Amino acid sequence: MVNKKRLVDEFIELVRIDSESLNEKNIADELEKKLKALGLDVWRDNAGEKFGGNAGNVMGRLKGNTNGEALLFAAHMDTVKPGNGVKPVVENDIIKSDGTTVLGGDDKSGIVAILEAIRVIEENNIKHGDIEVLFTFGEEIGLLGAKTVDTSKFRAKQGFALDSEDVSYIVYKAPAQNSIEFEIFGKESHAGVAPEKGISAIEIAADAINRMKLGRIDAETTANIGVIEGGRATNIVTGYVKMKGEARSHNLDKLERQTRSMIEAVWDAVERSKRYSGGELMIARSKETVSREYDRISVDKNELSARLAYRAVNEVGLKAQFVEMGGGSDANILNGKGIKMVILGTGMSNVHTKEEYIKIDDMVNITEVVLNIIKFAYA
Numbered sequence: 119m120v121n122k123k124r125l126v127d128e129f130i131e132l133v134r135i136d137s138e139s140l141n142e143k144n145i146a147d148e149l150e151k152k153l154k155a156l157g158l159d160v161w162r163d164n165a166g167e168k169f170g171g172n173a174g175n176v177m178g179r180l181k182g183n184t185n186g187e188a189l190l191f192a193a194h195m196d197t198v199k200p201g202n203g204v205k206p207v208v209e210n211d212i213i214k215s216d217g218t219t220v221l222g223g224d225d226k227s228g229i230v231a232i233l234e235a236i237r238v239i240e241e242n243n244i245k246h247g248d249i250e251v252l253f254t255f256g257e258e259i260g261l262l263g264a265k266t267v268d269t270s271k272f273r274a275k276q277g278f279a280l281d282s283e284d285v286s287y288i289v290y291k292a293p294a295q296n297s298i299e300f301e302i303f304g305k306e307s308h309a310g311v312a313p314e315k316g317i318s319a320i321e322i323a324a325d326a327i328n329r330m331k332l333g334r335i336d337a338e339t340t341a342n343i344g345v346i347e348g349g350r351a352t353n354i355v356t357g358y359v360k361m362k363g364e365a366r367s368h369n370l371d372k373l374e375r376q377t378r379s380m381i382e383a384v385w386d387a388v389e390r391s392k393r394y395s396g397g398e399l400m401i402a403r404s405k406e407t408v409s410r411e412y413d414r415i416s417v418d419k420n421e422l423s424a425r426l427a428y429r430a431v432n433e434v435g436l437k438a439q440f441v442e443m444g445g446g447s448d449a450n451i452l453n454g455k456g457i458k459m460v461i462l463g464t465g466m467s468n469v470h471t472k473e474e475y476i477k478i479d480d481m482v483n484i485t486e487v488v489l490n491i492i493k494f495a496y497a
């Protein structure tokens with residue numbers, strides 16, 4: 119029922135449209151046309167403008183011809199760099215780039231699976247409830263589309279993001295992440311002439327990091343300091359250091375505990391750096407900013423979206439597996455906004471590299487998975 123040639127042709131058409139993050143206008147226009155041609159009500163926002171982009175999210179709804187829960191299917195329109203001028207090469211059962219760019223199967227393979235599945239349900243008069251779609255902008259540079267999209271316009275409370283690699287995997291758990299930025303204010307002084315008059319922000323940072331628990335904290339939690347900046351010259355006791363870190367956990371209590379322990383490590387190091395110089399008390403200071411980068415995904419295996427995905431993947435002859443993921447995605451944000459969303463794999467491989475490729479069989483499989491989800495939901 120899935121038309122393989124049509125699917126591949128549409129994929130090739132879409133990967134040829136340049137759409138690096140914040141330059142999604144051309145693909146957004148094209149997708150609006152395609153959704154309208156398929157009979158969906160389409161609406162867009164211009165949320166990308168806030169970030170210097172030229173497009174926002176593209177959304178649509180295919181009105182149901184039967185009753186049942188509305189379902190949301192999501193994929194992102196943007197690609198990473200180098201993503202302009204993609205020249206797709208079809209070789210046997212594989213589509214890849216010519217080696218000078220990424221392919222953009224991340225995430226255009228998700229987009230075409232959704233479009234083709236909708237086409238097939240219409241051609242075959244398959245019963246369906248409201249089918250909603252969301253094509254986001256700016257996913258690769260901070261989940262911008264998912265963060266800004268007005269989800270109150272959707273009826274669906276259950277959804278599927280097509281944005282992972284293995285078609286047999288159903289991502290139902292992913293951690294929440296806190297980003298933590300520290301600023302440490304020491305005191306500058308000449309390192310050769312009067313080192314005792316200075317407080318080294320670098321030494322405080324080193325002391326703090328040394329006492330932080332980082333890396334894998336436990337099965338659910340990780341932490342890292344990833345950026346450290348500061349210092350002007352070897353002959354100056356460093357007055358200022360900025361560092362950036364993160365903590366992730368599937369468990370929100372553990373996330374808060376880990377975040378606090380990293381902050382307290384800095385406070386303690388600042389405290390330890392206190393001393394008297396010439397009768398004068400020398401004190402450093404620190405400031406930290408914590409932001410919740412994204413919420414977690416924690417969809418129960420008995421939730422409708424999880425059950426439908428599991429059955430749909432098995433139905434195409436693959437062995438469905440529920441898996442946890444370590445990263446953040448649009449689905450984290452949308453779960454945080456109240457849509458029970460799992461992530462499905464499209465077969466995209468070696469993503470974010472010039473060696474990216476996708477197997478055509480996997481593209482057909484994920485399209486059939488989408489189709490099965492719709493069929494099972496309203497049967």
Ligand SMILES: [Zn+2]
Nearest residue numbers: 194224225281
């Ligand atoms: Zn992606």
